[in-house]
Amino acid sequence: MSTTTAETITGGERWDESSAISDVFNDGQAHLGYWYGPDDGTPMVSAAHRLTRKVADVLGVRAGERLLDVGCGPGGPSIQMAEETGARVTGITISGFEAEAGTRKAAERGLADRVDFEHGDYSELGHHADGSFDAVMAMESLQYSPDLARTLSGLERVLRPGGALTMTDYTLAPGVGQAERDVLAANLGLPLLQPVEAWLDVLREAGLEVEEWTQCGPRVFGMGPKYVEAAEQTRDKLAAAFGEEAVTGLKQAMGDFFSPGADQIAYSIVTARKPRR
Template identity: 50%
Template structure:
């Protein structure tokens, strides 16, 4: 990867700085929302919860299972999964600020006794082999500086037959396309894979791939609705973070969602083979 790829410390600092914004802007659902079409007027936070539900459904979470949320942010998806599926969730984030915010969120949940958050690196997990029934990685593997090592660590901590769900942006343009290259450089993304490339990487890492869904037009393709949300919250955001920051935020959304059909979004379910 090129020199623009941020270090682990860079990523941690970036999320330290944005934790407070994400709590206000999207109630801690730090991933893209899902809208069915232009006539779907679901509020942005509820639309984001759809991705969390789709991730849980893709791997068939069952009550009592233990789930690792690798790159848990400020904890909203982990809390949602614990409440809606009756699972135990351990979340890990590279940001100490996010980890603290996530713990506070968990304390307010009816599922608080089944949720734990930690500050750490999903490339170096402090858990024994075969600890988890499932691992989810929602828009977090884009930051992996060594994807093979990340997937190997997930496989290690999964029990035999354990499941992995990945939700992330994908490359819909041909390999080496100029727009996709600009996207990864501009937003310091470690890798932007096509769905077939994801399937290949997972299989090479020892996973069986169960399902994949390309829902880019309903996720990335609807992303400019973030501008509506920024306009809705303009006064609150400006009073908290300043007018200049709000202007930069809106421009960043215009830039991020300007790549059209070259960028997609996929939810992929895989499994560690049983013994």
């Protein structure tokens, strides 16, 4: 695990606490899952792996290529990408817990030579040279950038010409007005809740060419009951680590978070490419 300057690592305490629970709850996959419908009985961890695999498919990362995982969580997607694609992966997170968890898991899986984790700010990538990475993925992380234009400019810089960036994030469902958006964003703690078209615009403004996007809210955000059910199924494991009160709180928090449903909150996967020039 490497560390950037201390001045750039702020705000990680929030993720230190929440990711410790999600690491046990969802095997290091700090993002949502993908189900084919309400009758799909796929376990939550496998559904989360499925979403990471969809990112791998549209990103097109190949064996030996260098992948940057932006806001990597406790390391699950980085490790999965390395194992399933053969890529060399660098994850970056402002959470010390997440960086340490990812480093430990990579070592346990025999991947320490191909996966590393940085405790740092993904908006501060000056220690990486221009064109350092063949691909970038950002799973539910750009939502929390305090300066999205600056962050994307930095990601564009470290991406090689012809390299691709794939992001997944919560987006505003069509037809939801500004007043509703403000209430939803505040209640759900989503600072950049916006229509997918706004994400396409900011990616283009950063100099990237948008190639493909998919809106899959009903299969991701719309599956709220499955997350609550998974918390109950893992109650004993979670309670042993964090106490019964934490399990009850997790179930309540997830019930509240997913209550708007896919009619109001969509979920988008967007791929853009740095021009070859």
